[in-house]
Structure formats: C-alpha cells, structure tokens
Amino acid sequence: MEKTSLTTTLDVATAAIVQRLATARGQSIGDVAAALLQDAAMSEExxxxxxxxxxxxxxxxxxxxxxxxxxxxxxxxxxxxxxxQD
Structure with a gap:
C-alpha cells in the first residue's frame, strides 16, 4: 500500500491517550495514530x-x-x- 505523511496538532489529552495506547501495544505513536485514523476514516466513510x-x-x-x-x-x-412474557 502506498503511504503518505500527514501532520496535525492534537490536544494534550488526546495525545496522551495515543501515547498510552502506543506503550500498551509496544508500537510507535505514529503507527498507533495512523491505525486509529484509518479506522476512524473507514467508519466515517x-x-x-x-x-x-x-x-x-x-x-x-x-x-x-x-x-x-x-x-x-x-x-x-x-x-x-x-x-x-412467555
């Protein structure tokens, strides 16, 4: 799959959640953020x-x-x- 980069700004609380998920999954923040964004985008679509x-x-x-x-x-x-009621 071809990939591209995306830059965004998150509020501190959301960034902390992504960091927590990344730590729990043993993945990078970028990989977790990308997976979450892909899931959200597909759901919205x-x-x-x-x-x-x-x-x-x-x-x-x-x-x-x-x-x-x-x-x-x-x-x-x-x-x-x-x-x-039966």
Missing amino acids: RLLDAAQVGLNDLRHGRTIPHEVVMRDLNAIIARHRARC
Whole structure:
C-alpha cells in the first residue's frame, strides 16, 4: 500500500491517550495514530455512504410514511413483549 505523511496538532489529552495506547501495544505513536485514523476514516466513510443512500432515496421519492413506520415498529415491539412474557 502506498503511504503518505500527514501532520496535525492534537490536544494534550488526546495525545496522551495515543501515547498510552502506543506503550500498551509496544508500537510507535505514529503507527498507533495512523491505525486509529484509518479506522476512524473507514467508519466515517461507511456512515457517509449510508447517508448518501438515504439522501438518494429521498431525492427519488422512495420514502415510507411515518404512520406506516410507527405501525410496523409497534407490531415488532408487541411481538417482542409477548415473547418476553412467555
């Protein structure tokens, strides 16, 4: 995988957490910071992609009326409650 460098400034508390993780893992601060940033970036990208799906649905009128959603949710809750009381 091709790599590039990135420079940033962290608040002292966050830097201390990264240092603690690096020490616990026996890794460099840079390696830990890179792994944490990669995990966060991938998570945010998945969230962005999911939000875009929803926005596309809205743009194309693919929506479900609130009343229908609430009716379905209430039915699910009722089934769950009935199962829990057995």
